[in-house]
Amino acid sequence: MRSKTKVKCLNTGDFIKIEYEMRVGDDKKLVATSKEELAKENNIYDEKQKYGDIVVIVGQEGLFKEINESFKNAQVGQELEVEIPPEDAFGQRLPSNIKVHTMREFQRLNIDPRVGMEVEINRKIGRIISVTPGRVLVDYNHKWAGKKVYYKYKINGTITDTAEKVKAIIANNYDPEGFNVSVDDSIRIEIPENAKFSVAWLDAKYTIVNTARKYIPGLDILITEKYEKGKGEEQNKTETTAEQPAAEQRETPAEAKGSGQEETNAKN
Amino acid sequence: MRSKTKVKCLNTGDFIKIEYEMRVGDDKKLVATSKEELAKENNIYDEKQKYGDIVVIVGQEGLFKEINESFKNAQVGQELEVEIPPEDAFGQRLPSNIKVHTMREFQRLNIDPRVGMEVEINRKIGRIISVTPGRVLVDYNHKWAGKKVYYKYKINGTITDTAEKVKAIIANNYDPEGFNVSVDDSIRIEIPENAKFSVAWLDAKYTIVNTARKYIPGLDILITEKYEKGKGEEQNKTETTAEQPAAEQRETPAEAKGSGQEETNAKN
Missing domain, CATH: 3.10.50.40 (Chitinase A; domain 3)
Structure with missing residues (x-):
């Protein structure tokens, strides 16, 4: 030995x-x-x-x-x-994960059910395992269950290297293209254009920050987004949920004064 | 004179x-x-x-x-x-903004229609102006139209003062509590805890950045969020859209490797 x-x-x-x-x-x-x-x-x-x-x-x-x-x-x-x-x-494969649906439900969903078809119903993914005139059996077990x-x-x-570790954590949770990572007394992450207005980035960021805190402890994390002077308004918005409503064109100063997040939400 | x-x-x-x-x-x-x-x-x-x-x-x-x-x-x-x-x-008040709805539509919406009631139907807000046994008239004109x-x-x-201007722009679009604004060669905005995972902040940020660029030109804008070392995982997440699915507990390295935003989305 x-x-x-x-x-x-x-x-x-x-x-x-x-x-x-x-x-x-x-x-x-x-x-x-x-x-x-x-x-x-x-x-x-x-x-x-x-x-x-x-x-x-x-x-x-x-x-x-x-x-x-x-x-x-x-x-x-x-x-x-x-x-x-x-x-x-x-x-394990559980029989209780096999559900009976009526044919009418499928008509409502605009799906022509066929055995073997993968379907998403009520946000759950399943596979059709049998189709009879009135009923459709859907197997919601994970396809690799059992x-x-x-x-x-x-x-x-x-x-x-700490910066390389951070980059790896980012890459495991989001497209790493365009991220700048540097490390001094803090971990500094500059995010790219596509992340600035992305809801997907909010979720990824949560996991990234918590993973970095856990496995690269002892450093503050600073996430920065940079908007360079002189760039056009339109260049900014790559993904967002709300569009500017036409009504805002008529917005009064009274209405323009948001008094918090809720009201800002209500306007959009 | x-x-x-x-x-x-x-x-x-x-x-x-x-x-x-x-x-x-x-x-x-x-x-x-x-x-x-x-x-x-x-x-x-x-x-x-x-x-x-x-x-x-x-x-x-x-x-x-x-x-x-x-x-x-x-x-x-x-x-x-x-x-x-x-x-x-x-x-102006437009007659074409007054719509006829069937009583059945209101039953489906679980609304007992009464004259004067404000209702939201298909994301439009209107006021009920008449109720007959079979039909309900809803006026979708703005309440101050005409x-x-x-x-x-x-x-x-x-x-x-430039920093005060930035703070005013923030306050017009989002709850300004907790924001730190300073100005040197750039406009530096540190956002508070509640904005870090907020979808409402994404929208507000878009307007804030564009307004600042337009009316305070010549300066880069740097928006930073700080995660202090040693803080717990739970303290972070004040608002977010997705919860950690139980399935992630079983995630393999193969699946853990997101290859871009779309896939990150699909996972959540």
Whole structure:
């Protein structure tokens, strides 16, 4: 046996770069991977996905617990395989997740139901498993419920630079294009044009700030958006929920004086 | 006649503090004012409104054009009255804005229609003007349509300090509580906790940035939000649209890698 004193082990909170393959079910069907070529060979290539190593944080919530466990004995350069039982992966298949709908409901939704079709009803996604003249059975179990998950990964490196860690956290939650990150006594993040008026950014920001606080503690975080002088009004607004109502053209000073958030809302 | 050479006239873009009374119709009913006592005397006091002088910008869009016109000859300390004809105020009353609804529509909306009731149907606000067994007439004309508006105001001062101007623009569009504004080579705005995850702030910000760019030109605007180190996760989120779905607990690294805004959206 070789001495283990020279082996560098991973610790909770380490940022690691991994390549991975995720397979599901008895036939170990490939359902996700970081490897572009492998995705193409298996007909699961998605041009919207960015391929290449991903960054995960050891111990991070949201990872399968078996994967987090496996990190304890993992080393950089090593390839590992992890098996995740259905109950820890996408849950067991539950008969109670199969619901009966009337044909009329489908008519109202303007859907012509066919077996195998994926549908979204009341914000839940399910698959149609049977269609009879009056009734439609929809299976709302996760499509991988009841299946084992096989996860193979290789750690290609670690990230120690603070700014790189922040960039990785951003990239895991939002399109990182255009973000400027620098670190001095604080973490400074300048956000790009497309995030300035984005509701999706509000949600991503929440996760990004909390993840950074947890895994890069001891630094204030300053998020800045810059509006350069002399730029046109129209260049600004890339995404927003409300349009300027025509009525505002007639707004009086009395009405223009918002007395808080609620009233501002009411106007729009 | 006194010489007018000493009189300081207003220019487009001047920030002025005014007190005002807005009256509507032949009976000159008071409908809005900056004066708390007067509002109480006329039974239009609204505890959510902040009373006291408001700040308007001479020439600003959104003011009645007759008021903007009147500024040309107005001076600080002077009281002026402006009459705005219906067509420039809330429009003429149009018969085509009166719509017939069936009683069944009201049943579906769970409204028991009565004459004089204000209702919101298809996002339009109207008043019920007649109810017969089968039909309900709703008048969607603005309640002040067809009426003259009388506007009395007095200019109590002007604002010349840049930071004060920015604060006034913020206060006209959002609750200004907690905002820090400073000016050096840029306009620097630090936003408070309640704005950090607020959709209402996105809209207000759009107007604030554009108004500041237009009337305080020549300076970059930097909007910053600060997250202090060591603060808890929960303290952050004061308002947001999406909650963390339970499914994220099972999120794989593969799924955790968002490849852009759209996918981030889809996850939430």
